[in-house]
Amino acid sequence: MRQLGLVCGLVIGLLMGTSVRAEVTITPDVVYGHKSGLAMTMDVFTSTENANGAGVMFMVSGGWYSRWQPPEQMQGRFKPLTDKGFTVFAVRHGSSPKFSIPEAVSDVRRSVRFVRLNADRFKIDPQRLGVFGYSAGGHLSLMLGTASDDGDPAASDPVERVSNRVAAVVAFVAPTDLRIMVKDAPDRLDAYARFPALDLDLKLAEEDSPLVHVTPDDPPTLLIAGDKDDLVPIEHSRTIHAAFEKANVMSRLIEVAGAGHGFRDEDARRSTESMVEWFQLQLAP
Structure with missing residues (x-):
């Protein structure tokens, strides 16, 4: 479930830790939390x-691996969004x-809380936050869409007092039901043994399956999947789309004919345009 790039990265100059082009400012390694003695970071791309x-918010995740790369190399994939004025947050978990x-x-729930708490700093409207990702990143995006909360007003950490709800979701080739993917799942695909993140029991798999959490208050969600995907079969997207429709959640499923677990050329261009x-x-004003 590798992370997919949509466009080639652009090389830009560095200035005092912040990379600048005429159209976009990159603020790298913004710390949104700590755990196990490590910083959790995101890169911010501002028009x-x-x-x-x-x-x-982009979920940097493939197979639930979240790898760092220079933000200058990532900027190209966000250009279709920054060209339209969106501020993009590339979140590593x-x-x-x-x-x-x-x-x-x-x-990733904490990352949304952090961005919303610091909306003035980032010059965005805290009520106009979207999220997207590919494969495992799509799964995390759907978890934010279906299983968010309003924060804990009694928390000592001000970040945890803030809502992690989002206003729109786009999920590419996303797993939606981990119960058929984890180690104890009967008849699971052999390929899933390659992903240690799926070494979960069925109870935890249920808790982190977006399909289980669909409710009428979920945000508008776009699903994009290839109908020949043999790693995350399109039934994942079809099933949750049906659940959204039953719950009267605004949802659309785009099935990319002949595509597998990832899109190329014209399929990539069209899916990016749809996103x-x-x-x-x-998220319009």
Whole structure:
């Protein structure tokens, strides 16, 4: 479940720890929390000419591995969003195999709380936050859409007092039901043995399956999947789409004919356009 890049990265200059182009400012390694003596970080990509006040959070995750790379190399994949004025937050979570899926879910929930708490700093509207990701990143995006909360007003940490709800979700080739993927699942695909993050019991798998948490108050959600995906079969997207429809949640499923676990060329271009259009529609001022 590797993370998929949509466009080639752009090389830009460095200035006092912040990378600058005429159109976008990159603020690297913003710390949104700590655990196990380590900092949890995100990179922020801000449109400098046409910012629209909305934020989109990207889940840096493939197979629930969350790897660092220079933000200058990541900027290209966010260009379709920053060109439309969105501020993009590339969020890294505690990575497999050291950290589990439940821990990754907890991390990305905190990242939303942090961004919302610091909305003035990032010059965004805290009520106009979207999230997207590919594969495992799509799973985490759907968990934010279906299993969020309003925060704990009694928490000593001010970040934990803030809501982690999002206003729109786009999930590419996303697992939606971990109960059929983890070690104890009967008839699970052999390929899943390669992913230590799926070494969960069925109870934890249920708790972190977006399909289980669908309710009528979920945000508008766009699902994009290939109908020939043999790693995360399209039934994952079809099933949760049906659950959204039953709950009267605004949802759309785009099935990419002939595509597997990832898109190329025209399929990649069209799916990216659909993602940007979705966020424009749902996060417009």
